[in-house]
Amino acid sequence: MSVSSATTEVVDPVPGAAAPHLPAQPDLVQLLTPEGERVEHPDYAIDVSAEELRDLYRDLVLVRRWDVEATALQRQGELGIWASLLGQEAAQIGAGRALADGDVAFPTYREHGVAWTRGVDPLHVISLFRGVDNGGWDPVATAFNLYTVVIGAQCLHATGYAMGLQRDGAESAALAFLGDGATSQGEVNEAMIWAASFSAPVVFFCQNNQYAISVPLERQTRVPLYQRAAGFGFPGVRVDGNDVLAVLAVTRAALAAAREGQGPTFIEAFTYRMGAHTTSDDPTRYRLASELEEWKLRDPIARVKAYLSRSGVADAAFFDAVEAEADELAKRIRTGTVEMPDPPGTAMFDQVYAEQTPPLAAQQAEFEAYQASFEGSGH
Amino acid sequence: MALRQFKLPDVGEGLTDGEILQWLVAVGDTVTVNQPLCEVETAKAAVELPSPYAGTVTALLFEAGTTVDVGTPIITIDDGADAPAAAPAPAGAGAEAAAGGPAESAEPAAGLIGGAAPGGRTAVLVGYGPRTTEARRRPRRGGPPPARPAATPGADYGSGGQDRPPLLATAPDMTVKPVRHGGLEVGRQAEAHAAAEEAATALGAAPGRGRLRPLAKPPVRKLAKDLGVDLAALTGTGAGGVITREDVTAAAAGPAPEAVPDAVVAAAPVATAGEQRVPVKGVRRATAQAMVASAFTAPHVTEFLTVDVTRMMKLRQRIAARPEFAGVKVSPLLFVAKALLLAARRHPMVNSSWDEAAQEIVVHGQVNLGIAAATPRGLLVPNVKDAGRLSLAELAAALTELTETARAGRTAPGDMTGGTITITNVGVFGVDTGTPILNPGESAILAFGAVRELPWVHKGKVRPRQVTQLALSFDHRIVDGELGSRFLADVGALLSDPGTALAF
Secondary structure, eight states: OOOOSGGGSOOSOOOTTTSOOGGGOTTEEOSBOTTSOBOOOSSOOOOOOHHHHHHHHHHHHHHHHHHHHHHHHHHTTSSSOOOOOTTOHHHHHHHHHHOOTTOEEEOOSOOHHHHHHTTOOHHHHHHHHHTSSSOOSOHHHHTBOOOOOSTTHHHHHHHHHHHHHHHHTOSOOEEEEEETGGGGSHHHHHHHHHHHHTTOSEEEEEEEOSEETTEEGGGTOSSOGGGHHHHHTSOEEEEETTOHHHHHHHHHHHHHHHHTTOOOEEEEEEOOOOSOSSTTOOGGGTSOHHHHHHHHTTOHHHHHHHHHHHTTSOOHHHHHHHHHHHHHHHHHHHHHHHTOBOOOTTHHHHTSSSSOOHHHHHHHHHHHHHHHTSTTOOO | OOEEEEEOOOTTSSOOEEEEEEESSOTTOEEOTTOEEEEEEOSSOEEEEEOSSOEEEEEEOSOTTOEEETTOEEEEEEOOOOOOTTSOOOTTHHHHHHTTOOOOOOOOOTTBTTSEEGGGEEOOOTTSOSOSSOOOOOOOTTSOOOOOOOOOTTSOTTTOOTTSOOSSOOSOOGGGOOOTTTHHHHHHHHHHHHHHHHHHHHHHHOTTTTOSSOOBOHHHHHHHHHHTOOGGGOOOOSGGGOBOHHHHHHHHTSSOOOOOOHHHHHHSOOOOTTOOOOOOOHHHHHHHHHHHHHHTTSOEEEEEEEEEOHHHHHHHHHHHTSGGGTTSOOOHHHHHHHHHHHHHHHOGGGSEEEETTTTEEEEOSSOOEEEEEEETTEEEOOEETTGGGSOHHHHHHHHHHHHHHHHTTOOOHHHHSOOOEEEEOGGGGTOOOOOOOOOTTOSEEEEEOOOEEEEEEETTEEEEEEEEEEEEEEETTTOOHHHHHHHHHHHHHHHHOGGGGGGO
8 A cells, every 4th residue: 555645745834833723624534533443545445353453452552651650750759851742642652552563663652652561661651750770671673663763863873774664675674753843953854864765664754743842843843743754755644643643644655665675754743741741840831721631522431431332342441451450550550660670880880882882891890999988888 | 776867968960958848748657669768959950869768757857848958867767687796776766866866877897888998987978969077188297287368369279268258169059049930030030130230330330441440360359259358349469450468358458337327227127935947948039139129229109099890700701601611710800801901902112121221112012911920849830832812712811721730839930930010819818909029020019808798889879889999010110000900990890891892
């Protein structure tokens, strides 16, 4: 299946972000309406089994619960900071579940939902935000790269990796995550130029959550973001980021195109950050409560639940079981976080190089001797 | 039972304290994990703190309104679990906790965060900020303590000896600390003002040498600032007349400052029995800075006018009954605001600013009408943008929303800045009039007093009429007595005879 060429046309600049009313967007790919009604799209047919639907719902509920618990833990002094994904669950679960074996994801620092789909233990993500390590998961085994805090830098990593896949002749793709603010970064634009020039098998998945911390999207772009792809020479598509089915379908199609050698795609998942940028931010200073209320009506989980109930795919027992599982997960995260041991002071030396270099070994010895000079120290 | 204490965490990367705005639970309440306990305002945000424990609240260790250092226990919760056998809760632990004393908190095991670490230290508490005590290194075993090397210029940046403050401030500078609701903007104005003053001082200091500032390296400048030494008053002994670290320390250790005049001593606050000391912070600090900046920058003149507003009050009743005014508040303030806007259109100069740097008067193209509002957090002056363009109904809606948002403490910073003229409605407090201080950067402010029924000569007879007082303060650099008087008289005429508006 090819990505719709119609979406790549540059039309008259529409201030799409200034009026984020979904119904008024003819280019928005949607398969499940906010009311939970299944609709069809000519370019993005999707056939999901009842079990897959239930699994998607379970994913959405569990990552939200993880996120809520982590936010609370930060407020209790257990985490240094937390970047909440609240409201962006569908964009992340849909994108993450579209990945196939051999594909590699390159996240920002907010892709907890994608991490979840790659089998990363939530505590391994939490440990990063607790300052215990730089991310506890194995990026190779999970095919989920380490979190990148530098805005947009992971787009270059993903493009480079994709060019490597291309040279290996592997039929796999890289999935680069970015936010709307990152589109203003030089690195992102460089990555897209390289990706286009080499037809690299990379998909740029932009979660447009409307704010670059406090800067609204209309300050950053005169055209809808997905239309920028046309300037780089590859397709761009805007998908309802709160619709997990649409995101899954669009991302699957884009990854398939990349694997087949059709080059990159830019996906703009149109969504909304329901919480603060991070726990250090106060969104009430720059956005209106009415906007939040409007987006609450487009909740990514409520629509799946409504669809599951209405179509008889799931019953109350299923929803209760998922809730119970979420409670258990929250408990495990809380206990695991509070009991997380401090790393030894020398841990930082272990992960600089694959093999220790003599100068670094000398530094480590010196550091250990210094630690040992403290009276009664066990270090 | 095990009493657990919740310490105020650093909720925003590097904060050192927070103010408890309100408690959401009370002693005796049963709380669950993650139930909001209190609202805390920090320099970055107002946030709710969720409970890390389930149990019963046994003590709130600080009252709402207190600013608490990060890492200080703020609440004690009895989680109902049995205390560990090794550490039985002492008798009366509950009473002790209620009195704010230490409680038997279940400490995490050694090696865990928050638990004991080797060397008698507490393991790093993530998010609890740096320790408040000074890190002191114990002597090496078997060796004499190393002699402190002689201080060399420039070799001691940031560490600071015992005899002088550290060169690099570790705590945020409170005077420029961003505070909620536009305080940052006010802080910046104050900063800009201070910078302008400094530049002016420097200009005057070394006219002969044609040099703007005395020569000194940045660390030396910082040292001079910390020690309160005026670099302009020093003669540098370094190469090329550069002021050195020694010059600054010598000046600091020099002759004691002159005896403080008695008047200054007398101005210090008098100690009285039962006095309370309220820390100056947040909106209070921002207000104080703004008022001082305004009062000592713009020469204020205040004029008064007593007006019979009976007709305006009658008109108000008629207008309130009109369908387009359903749902909005048709207050006397609305008519004062409208009168001011009409008068300002006639006298645009009152809606202007003094640009000291450019030596120009900026006559604004639109009126951003500020309304001084008393809120739980203090005085705020949000403004209605381009108020002159609004119809009376639109203005009524804008004023209602503005004051309600301000009272709810949700005014956006953008609504606090860019004001061009202000009304202060002292009448709502039952006061007749006052001499308002200009909102910094503006050239006029109108105080609207209480509307009272008074004996008034009306059509040759003494009648009970509704009368109010207006007071207009203006910046005499921009507005002359004549202009100010005409403007005030116009506002008064519009209120005493609203039909006059047709002539405007």
